[in-house]
Amino acid sequence: MARIPLARPVISEEMVQAMAQALRDERLVMGESVFRFEDEFARYVGTDHAVSVSSGTDALTLAMLAMNVRAREVITTPFSFVATATSVVHAGATPIFADVLADGNIDPSEVMPTRDTAAVLPVHLYGNPARMDEIAEAAPNVRIIEDACQAHGASYKGRKCGAIGDAGCFSFYTTKNMTVGGDGGMVTTNDERLANDLRKLRDCGRVSRYEHDVFGFTSRLNTANAAFGRVQLRHLDEWNERRRALARRYSERLKDVMEIKLPTLGTRDAVPVFHLFVVRCDDRDSLARYLGENGVETAVHYPIPIHLQPAYRDAYGFARGSYPASERMADTALSLPLFPEMEEGQVDEVCRLVIEHYGGKG
Numbered sequence: 001m002a003r004i005p006l007a008r009p010v011i012s013e014e015m016v017q018a019m020a021q022a023l024r025d026e027r028l029v030m031g032e033s034v035f036r037f038e039d040e041f042a043r044y045v046g047t048d049h050a051v052s053v054s055s056g057t058d059a060l061t062l063a064m065l066a067m068n069v070r071a072r073e074v075i076t077t078p079f080s081f082v083a084t085a086t087s088v089v090h091a092g093a094t095p096i097f098a099d100v101l102a103d104g105n106i107d108p109s110e111v112m113p114t115r116d117t118a119a120v121l122p123v124h125l126y127g128n129p130a131r132m133d134e135i136a137e138a139a140p141n142v143r144i145i146e147d148a149c150q151a152h153g154a155s156y157k158g159r160k161c162g163a164i165g166d167a168g169c170f171s172f173y174t175t176k177n178m179t180v181g182g183d184g185g186m187v188t189t190n191d192e193r194l195a196n197d198l199r200k201l202r203d204c205g206r207v208s209r210y211e212h213d214v215f216g217f218t219s220r221l222n223t224a225n226a227a228f229g230r231v232q233l234r235h236l237d238e239w240n241e242r243r244r245a246l247a248r249r250y251s252e253r254l255k256d257v258m259e260i261k262l263p264t265l266g267t268r269d270a271v272p273v274f275h276l277f278v279v280r281c282d283d284r285d286s287l288a289r290y291l292g293e294n295g296v297e298t299a300v301h302y303p304i305p306i307h308l309q310p311a312y313r314d315a316y317g318f319a320r321g322s323y324p325a326s327e328r329m330a331d332t333a334l335s336l337p338l339f340p341e342m343e344e345g346q347v348d349e350v351c352r353l354v355i356e357h358y359g360g361k362g
């Protein structure tokens, strides 16, 4: 096992107890904790509604199904976790890719809607807010769905990610900035009709116990997971603050390593939450190997851009060269360890090894 892991969820006795109590005292599915978690999450993000579902992928898919994007197009980024684009396909639409900027977020000048565009789906990659104003300007009168699966608590011009577009989609998978102790997801929105449609879609299309007026799914968040998530949510701000402090420490210690490009620490307008701390370098694989040999776990998010995934090459005929900025990101990005319980000394140790790798004195 690596001496310094890439990520580690915080799991406290309080979270385990909350889960156990929900299992003992509540309905296992659609128990009270689910609705409380939704209310608390909506309040946290700053939207009127939050509808829980069983994953981030389902949050995206159901949001787009509820917006009826079927047989139309959704503009999104090729540089994300594959689920971003796959959810477009599940919703019956065609993903149209727009290449990215140097920070990995979608380039608004590449967002070029047509008559067939049903929505734009930007991702707040690594927890760093996408340029939402420019995206909205590039796509007036087009629905915007935020993939905030890596951006719990991040903010853009004073608003939380997930509260800026028509809907925000979150994942609570175990490595995210907060988890429900397994898979889970949430859609945030101010649109009451959309929220009501989502509540039906996630629950078998139910309008009442035995009446179903749409073709729904079984995509509910389990009560025990919601109870776990409620406790995590109370710690989210403190954990994000810790992530930012560790990111600043990395940046300070690595600032003179010319071979490495550091991520933005944010601006007054865009406050990131460092779901991942991703550096870029030309000899990425060799640096990763060196760190690995010395007990530091790293990862690549993402080594294959979505358009070059076999499923997408086969379905849409993409080839290398289609989205050069994304391909370059895929070749150079390296995620260094970052998690709330990481110690300063561990950051220093990673930095020492990086500097040593480049022949300096760590």
Ligand SMILES: Cc1ncc(COP(=O)(O)O)c(C=O)c1O
Residues within 6 Å of the ligand: 055, 056, 057, 058, 080, 081, 083, 084, 123, 147, 149, 150, 170, 171, 172, 173, 183, 184, 185
């Ligand atoms: C940007 C992004 N979109 C979508 C997803 C899908 O979320 P889930 O794994 O909960 O389905 C994830 C996370 O895995 C993600 O990081």
